[in-house]
Amino acid sequence: MADPPNPQFEELFGNTRAQGEQFDTLTPPSDGRFYGFLSKADYDDATQKWDVLFEVVNAGWWENAVLGRSVSISARLPTIPALLYHIQAVDEASLLKALGLTSTDYLAEGSWYQLTLTPGGQGAVNGDLYDPDIDTVPSA
Numbered sequence: 001m002a003d004p005p006n007p008q009f010e011e012l013f014g015n016t017r018a019q020g021e022q023f024d025t026l027t028p029p030s031d032g033r034f035y036g037f038l039s040k041a042d043y044d045d046a047t048q049k050w051d052v053l054f055e056v057v058n059a060g061w062w063e064n065a066v067l068g069r070s071v072s073i074s075a076r077l078p079t080i081p082a083l084l085y086h087i088q089a090v091d092e093a094s095l096l097k098a099l100g101l102t103s104t105d106y107l108a109e110g111s112w113y114q115l116t117l118t119p120g121g122q123g124a125v126n127g128d129l130y131d132p133d134i135d136t137v138p139s140a
Helices: 007-021 059-067 092-099
Strands: 033-044 049-058 082-090 112-116 128-130
Touching: 033 059, 033 082, 049 059, 049 092, 049 112, 082 092
Parallel strands: none
Antiparallel strands: 033 049, 033 112, 049 082, 082 128
16 A cells, blocks of 8 residues: 655645635636636627627736746646626727727737726726536535
8 A cells, every 4th residue: 555645745736726716716806917818809780889709818817827937738627717898889990999909900809818807887988707518506
């Protein structure tokens, strides 16, 4: 029978696991910072408004799991705790200003953005933040 792991190794691995657990949640971060992947940007000619969908992930999680890796690790990343941010019927000028763009020529699906979302619809551009798998979450 193998000896149990050394207590120092157990503590080391426990501390490492705890560093990632703080980000393993779909709860929006308190600072509102996200990295957003632009999945959809549709223009409605009839209303002259934009419908935009971002796949967003907590910036702290992204910086910890992806950008903060100083060494090459061959293991796969854990499942990304992604949410969706959907902006409906926004005018072009407001959208461009919020994203820091000068023209819709730069509004490209597949682009990444740093987003700061404020609760309560207090931003210049407002949308809905939701869990894409909400229909799979068991009711309480």
